[in-house]
Amino acid sequence: MLVLSRKKNESIVINNDITIVVVEIRGDKVRLGVEAPKEIPVHRREVYEAIRRSELAQDKANEAETTES
Numbered sequence: 674m675l676v677l678s679r680k681k682n683e684s685i686v687i688n689n690d691i692t693i694v695v696v697e698i699r700g701d702k703v704r705l706g707v708e709a710p711k712e713i714p715v716h717r718r719e720v721y722e723a724i725r726r727s728e729l730a731q732d733k734a735n736e737a738e739t740t741e742s
Contacts, residue, residue, distance in 0.1 A: 697704040
């Protein structure tokens with residue numbers, strides 16, 4: 674894991690097309706802005722994990738349907 678220190682309005686660039694900007698620092702909370710192409714999904718980790726669980730459940734349901742046929 675790469676660990677960086679950034680101040681308000683400073684940013685990092687990932688793969689030439691994703692920019693993460695420190696928008697605000699208030700106490701123990703940091704607000705980040707993410708600039709990425711529309712075709713690249715950007716989610717909070719807990720949302721990403723929920724999406725993955727849903728996709729895995731759907732895949733299992735589809736497998737069960739095809740093996741029953």
